[in-house]
Amino acid sequence: MILRFTLPFRTTWGQRLVVCGSLPSLGQWNLDHALNLHYHPDSGTWAQEISLPDDQLSVVEYKYVLLDEGDGGKHWEWGPNRAITNEAGRFTRIVLEDFWRAPALPENELHTAAFTKALMRRPGPPTPAAPLPGSASFVVRFQLSAPRVDSDHLLCVLGSDPALGSWDAQRAVILSDAAYPTWQAEVALVNPEQTARYKYGIWDPREQKIVHLEAGEDRLIYAAEDKRTLRVKADDHFRYPTGNWRGAGVALPVFALRSRRGLGVGEFPDLKLLVDWAVATGLKLVQVLPINDTVATHTWVDSYPYAAISVFALHPQYLNLEAIAELQDEAARQELAQLREELNAKDFVDYEPVMNAKWKFIKQLYQQEKTRFLADADYQQFRREQQAWLVPYAAFSGLRDRFNTADFSQWPEEFRTPAQVAELTREDSPGFDEFGIHFFTQYYLDKQLREAVDYARQHGVVVKGDLPIGIYRHSVDAWTQPELYHMHQQAGAPPDDFSVTGQNWRFPTYNWERMAEDGYQWWQQRMGHLARYFDALRIDHILGFFRIWEIPGHSVEGLLGHFSPALPLPQHEIEQRIGWFDYGRLCEPYIRWHVLQETFHGQAQAVFDEFMEDAGYGAIRLKEFVRTQRQVEAVMGEKMQQDPANTDHYTWLRTGLYRLINEVLFVPDDQQPGFYHPRITLHLSRSFRELDDQTRPRLQELYFDFFYRRHEDFWRRQGLVKLPAVRWATDMLICGEDLGMVPESVPGVMKALGILGLNIQRMPSDPSVEFGNPAVAPYLSVVSPGSHDMSTVRGWWEEDREQTQRFFEHLLGHWGQQAPQYCEPWVAREITEQHLHSPAMWAIFPLQDLLAMSEPLRRQDPLAEQINVPANPTHFWKYRLHLPIEELLEEVDFNHEIKKTVHQSGRIQVY
Known part of the structure; x- marks a missing residue:
C-alpha cells in the first residue's frame, strides 16, 4: 500500500520539512533518519510517499518537523502525534492531506482539559459514523480537530458533491465525536473526478439543522481518479464566524x-x-x-x-x-x-x-x-x-x-x-x-x-x-528528596507594591541542575497529581521558572537577595564602570552617626552602645552578634520573651537594625567569590544618596543595565528549558501569575508555550501607565480587578483618594466628575463590566468584588474582605464569606442580574 504525505507550507530559504514517526522509513522517531519531503512550487505543497507493507504496523504515528538550516532550529509541529490506521485490506493508497499545526495559536488552548472535559464535554455515548456503501472505492475521510462544540451540538460537513448534500443543509453529513476533540466521517464521493467544495457546520440534533456554517472561503477537494484510494482531509481549525471563545x-x-x-x-x-x-x-x-x-x-x-x-x-x-x-x-x-x-x-x-x-x-x-x-x-x-x-x-x-x-x-x-x-x-x-x-x-x-x-x-x-x-x-x-532543593537558601520576591523590603517566603530554592538529570520527573509527577483534580491551573509566581529571588539564610527581609540563576558582576567590571571599588563602602552596611540619629532619634547613643562599635574614619560597624538579620531576630525575640511588656519597643528597635543591615550597594555572590549583585532598589538607600555626584549616575546606569538588559536572553533560555516539562506534563489549561518585576522575555516564552498571562488592573505590566486597561489585554490572558494578595475593589477605593479620582476619570471615563467617597454598587458594576468586555479569554472575579455590586449582600466592612496581606509575614489567613452559599443561591434577582451582565458581554455563548 502507498502512503502519501502532503502538507501545504510556504518556507523560506534554508528551511525544509520532514516527517518523523514510528515506521523505519520515518526514522522510528529519530529525527536524523526522518523522511524528507519535496517541495512542489506550483501548489506550494511539500509531499513524499512511501510503500507500506501490508503486514506492517496497524497504526502509524507521525509528526511534521520544520528544519531551519539558518539557525539550526528543529521545530516540531504542535499537538499530539498524528495517527493513521493501516487500511491495506480496503485501499491500495492513502493520501494524507494535512495542515501544519502551528504552535502559539490561541485555538490550541481549546484542546486543554478545561474545554474538552468540562466546558465542551461530550455527555452521552459517541455519535457513530455513517456506514459506507460496500462498493466504495474512492473515499474521503473528513477529519477536523474542533473542541469548541457545545455539549448539545455536533459537527457536520456540507458541500457540492451529492454525497455531501449538494449544499442542501438538511442532507449534511454528521461527523462522529468518538475521538473528540477530533471529529470524523468517511464519505464516498459520487463525482470524484470533479473538484468538490465543502464547509463544516455546527449541527443541532434536536432541531435537525445547522446552527453555524463556518466563515471564510469554501474548502476544496481536488479531482482525482485513483481507485481504492482513501484521502484523509485532516483540515485546519473550524472557522468560527463569531470570534474567539471567552468566559x-x-x-x-x-x-x-x-x-x-x-x-x-x-x-x-x-x-x-x-x-x-x-x-x-x-x-x-x-x-x-x-x-x-x-x-x-x-x-x-x-x-x-x-x-x-x-x-x-x-x-x-x-x-x-x-x-x-x-x-x-x-x-x-x-x-x-x-x-x-x-x-x-x-x-x-x-x-x-x-x-x-x-x-x-x-x-x-x-x-x-x-x-x-x-x-x-x-x-x-x-x-x-x-x-x-x-x-x-x-x-x-x-x-x-x-x-x-x-x-x-x-x-x-x-x-x-x-x-x-x-x-x-x-x-x-x-x-x-x-x-x-x-x-x-x-x-x-x-x-x-x-x-x-x-x-x-x-x-x-x-x-x-x-x-x-x-x-x-x-x-x-x-x-x-533533599537533593532537589537548596536547603540553605530562601525563596522570595523582590520589592513591589505588596512589600517595600521584598518578600521572604522562607522556602528553599530549587536545585534545577539536579532536577534536569531525570527530565524534571518531580515536576511532572506534581503536575500529574494536580491534573487528578483540576482542568485549569494557576502557576504561582511563574517568574520563578526563569529566575527566583534567592535570599541568603541569614536574612529575614528580601532586600539582600539576588536573582538566581544570574550573571553577577566581577569586581573589575564594577571598578571599570563606576571608577573605583571599595568593599567596605559598597558591600558593608553604610552606618554613620547622622544615620543612627535619623533611625533611632533620642535613643541613638543607647543603641550604639549596645549593638555597635567604631570602625574608624567616621564609619560605624555592627557588633558581631547582630551583624545579620537572623541574629537580630533571635536577640530581639529573646528580649521580648523576657520583657513582654516592651514588645513594641523591641519591634521598633529590630526594624531599625534590619534597615541598617540593608544599607549596602552590592551583595556578594555566594557561589563565586569576587562577583557581586547590585542590591535591589539601591537608589532608595541612604548609602546611594551620599555617594559623590560622579558615582551616582554611573551606578544608576550599571543598575539599570544589570536588571533590565544583561539577563534578558539568559533568562529566556532558562524559561524555555524548565517550563516545557511542566507545561506539557498534562492537558490542563495553564495560567501564569506573571506580576511584579517581569523580564521582557517572559511574555514571549509564555505565548510560545500557550500559557495564559495575568492582567491585574492595579498592577499593569506596562510601567508607563498607572492602571491596566482590560480592553487592551491579549486574548491568551486572564483579566481580574484584584487577587487574594490585594485589598478588594471596595477596600482599595478608600486607600488613596487622589489615586481613586484618577482611576474614576481615566479608566471609568467620568471626566471632571468627583469620585464617590466609597465604592458604590454602581461603581463596582462598571469595573466588573469593563473586565467582562475585555478581549481576554477569561475574566475572573474575586467573589467579594461581585458581591460589591449589591448593597444588601456585600459585607459592611470592606477591610474585612482582604484574604492576605503580603507585607505582614505573620498574617492569619482567616477570611470567610459572610453568608452561606445556600443563601446566595436563593438571591434570584441578584443572580439574574449577574447572568444578564455576563451574557451581554458575550461570555456565556459558545459561538
Missing part, C-alpha cells in the same frame, strides 16, 4: 466557603454549591487557592496555604465528616452538632478550634470505620496507585505528631531520613494507627474532592487550582 469565572479559597453543613470552614463538598451558583450566574470557572496539607505546627501559622508539608496531600480541614459516615456515639453526634453551630456562627475561620474539632472527630471516625475501611477495595486501589507520595506522607505526619515538630532535623537520628517508611506503615505493625489515620483522611479527602470536580464537569464548569512556586522546608518533599 467568566469566580475566585474564592475553599476555606472561605460558608455552608450550613460546614464546620467553621469551607469543605470540598461545598464546591458543589459554588458550582451551582456559577451555573445560576453564567460563570464558567471556579478558582481556588492551594488546597494541600499545611499542618506543621497545629497552630494558626498553618493557615498559610502556600506552605504545604506535601505537594500531593490534601488539607484535612476540607474533609466533610458526615460524608464518611455518621458517628455512632450519640454524645459525639451532639457534641459535633454543637461545635458546628458555634464555629459556623463566627465571621472568620477560627483555624485552631476548627482543626482541633476536625482531628477529634476524624480520630473517632477512624476507629469506628477502621475495619471496613482497611478492607475496602477502593481504598486498597487508592493506596497502590498513590503509594509513592502517600506512604511517606503518612509516615511523616505520624512522626510529626509523635515528636511535636515537622522539623525532621530535630527528630531522633533514626527518623531523620525516610529509611523506615515501609516498616512504620505496615498494617500489621503495633503502632499502625499512628499512621493509618492519615491514609484514612487522605482517601476520603481525595474521594470528596474528585466528586466535587466531577460534579463541576457535569455542569460545564471548570475548577482551576493553584500551584505554589515553593515547597516548605519542613515537608515530606524535603525529607524524602
